[in-house]
Amino acid sequence: MSATRSPANGTTNPVTHAVQLARETLPPMHPAGRPFVLGGAAATLLLRRLSKPLGALAGLATVATAAFFREPRRVPPARSGLALAAADGLVSLIEEATPPPELGLPAEPRMRVSIFLSVFDVHVQRVPATGVIQRIAYRPGKFLSADLDKASDDNERNSVLLRTEDGHDLVVVQIAGLVARRIVCQASEGEAVAAGATYGLIRFGSRVDLYLPPGSEVLVSKGQRTIGGETPIAELPAVSDSKG
Template sequence: MRGTVQHAAQLARETIPPMHPAGRPFVLGALAGALALRKLARPLGTLGFIGAAATAWFFREPKRVPPARDDVAVAPADGVVSLIEEAVPPPELGMDPQPRTRVSIFLSVFDVHVQRVPASGRVQRVAYRPGKFLSADLDKASEENERNSVLLRTTSGHELAVVQIAGLVARRIVCQVSEGDTVHVGQTYGLIRFGSRVDLYLPAGSTLSVRVGQRTIGGETTVAELPADHQESSKA
């Protein structure tokens, strides 16, 4: 019997992803509300507990295994590639204002909402900018919505910019890295609460590996192969 319980516990740990720490206050609040509702009526309490479970699921942080390559950029988020275009990086990052390929990934409320580092390297700059809360699937959301931008210099010398963008429902951006931090591909670096978009700006000469409409798995899906030359590093 004891072995069966231990096996079940191990299976649960391997099957149910852990929860991001930022979700704990919300889950605890939902549980407190469920207990209060249960005192009023058992069915209401049941609905409350279901809501708490759904909240915990929203904040899940599953383990991911990135590609064993340092010449690629992986998806910074789970979601759907909603837009691929040439665009100027956020001015607050102080990058070269020349347009570069931008891959936008839209996250629905059903997607994993933690953001992943697209390539190993060092954080050069972190810049937050307040803004509007337009629907994240609109083209102008990249320019007008609240956002948090991170400039990363990869171990191979390339510049990558990844931008968390708040959406119509999302009203809180969490960023867990600071300037000077050494980061590793696939690690969690942030979170956007509840429905959002993440933009990835690639260096010139990158070869895309995704297309519009494709689903991505944060930390695992290869978005692009980075160019072999390191001209950007010589400009810095």
């Protein structure tokens, strides 16, 4: 007999069913959020002893914090030759720009797709394609609103150079925003990564830039919403084209 069944009548135990349903429907939380949520839970318990309304507010804030750090499971397209969205959000810019100089790439413009993340979006960043991390470069800077054009140049950022299985160079840049004050990057140089895997996090409102190799065909439009690790941003050039 299943452990989730009542021995008396064979029906599903309501508590066990609720726990199972929560696990299936609520997204996991990124480890970086656990200290904040645990702190919020402790504050909620303390405030509840002093004032039930204050305890309720603290509880709501703790739930909102847990929601911010959510890390939903994503399934990348089975098709190869794509650069996927590195984040959930809104495509705010599609233009040619020079990659961050700290990566040591040639100072030549390439197509850049910028995704703006509001405080309501999932804030983990995803690997845009399967490959190997070639270089990671952090640069301190300002905290301008992430939807401004100059945020890519002036704001605090963390840049990752990824070489795909086909030999293409993709650049993903985490950019802090007006509210965001902390960039987390879990990847390391020389690490093999898979498309759609989580590699970092930006806390509270931010932007992610994806620089594409020459010859890529952009598949999104300005104003379109993206799903990190699932939405195709561009079709990468064929191997023969890139070598030719």
